[in-house]
Amino acid sequence: MIRTEGLTKRFGRITAVDGVGLDVREGDVFGFLGANGSGKTTTVRMLLGLVLPTSGTVEVLGEPMPARRASVLPQVGALVEGPAAPPHLSGRRHLALLDAAGPGSRRTGRAGRVDDALEQVGLGGVDRRPVRTYSLGMRQRLGLAAALMRRPRLLVLDEPTNGLDPAGIQEIRRLLLDLNAAGTTVLVSSHLLSEIERTCTRVGVLHAGRLVLQDDLASVCGPTGLLVVDTPDPHLAARLLVGRVEAVDGERLLVRDQDAASVNAALVGAGVPVRSLHAQRRSLEDVVLDATSRQAIA
Structure with a gap:
């Protein structure tokens, strides 16, 4: 869906983007991360x-850009650098004008397309109010509605949850997952690592203009080879698992072992209560910090 090779942008002596090779595949929810x-x-x-x-x-x-933008962009929904709408217009009127001005525009079904987009982002009840009365979160929703108007094959969103409260963030997360399940490929940039971790299937990390990581989320956030054991008797558990305990943090132990069943059996068999036991996985924050720090050292 998106492929770049050696993508570079310089502004005078400043290299803002340096040889980036993005690979966003059909069906991805791709998290694009960077400070x-x-x-x-x-x-x-x-x-x-x-x-x-x-x-x-x-x-x-599959088409070169910007040479084929006239045929590509009608199939792409985008929200970049925040939403913009004339303050005196209602959200409904704004979307209708955007639809009328778009390439290949048709009057037939326009009202239905506007209705659907507003309902999808939770603005169905306030669509006739002027945009100047909208909060930042409502403006963000309106920008997202504009991106959804044409039921795009590809959705490109820059910080789509900016200005939203936790409930709004959750709604947008569900919307993106539903759109993806229906066949829309999504590229979303965000500084909210927890949202990327919950939403995305693949990630790319940009640091100082260079792509320092690009991989499946399940791969980069995979098991570390350690088990996390939560027990009210950590010291006895540590003695029983001598030689395999990497660390003790309060009532949690990090155990170097991949066989959770045997560790649990050994502890319970010796009378050590186990509240929980699971494989430790790397967090996306750990992955991003590791990738950017390696680039900084290099």
Whole structure:
């Protein structure tokens, strides 16, 4: 769905994006991560043909960009750098005008498309209020509704949960997963690692303009080879598992073993109560910090 090779953007002497090779596959929910100033938004803008690369190539939906943007962009929904809408218009009128101005626009079914988009993002009850009365979270929802108007094959979102409360974030998460289940490929950039971890199937990490990690989330956040044991008697458990205990933190032990059943049997058989026992997995935060620190050292 998205493929770049050697994608580079320079602004004078500053290299904002440096040789990026993105690979977003059909069916992905792809989390695009990077700190402020990492080049993430510049990369997204090049994908959409809003900024021309200094060098390298971009393909979206199998077509070169920006050369084929007239045929590609009608199949892409995007929310980049925050939503924008005339403050005097209602949300409904704004979406209707966007639909009318789009390539291949048709009047037939327009009201239904607007209704569907507003309902999807939770704005069905406030659609006739002027945009100037909207909160930041409501404006964000309206921007997302605009991206969904044409039922896109590919959805590109830059910080889509900005300004939303926890309930709103949860709603958007469910919406993205539902859209993906229905066949929409999603690229979402966000600084909320917990949301990326809950939502995405693959991730890419940009640091100082370079792509320092790109892989399946299940692979990079896989088991560490350690078991986490929660017991009210950690000291006895540590004596029984001598030689395999990596650390003791309060009533939790890190045990170097991959056979949870045998560890549990050994502890319970010796009279040590076990509240929980599970394989330790790397968090996305650990993965990102490790990838960016290796790049900084290099």
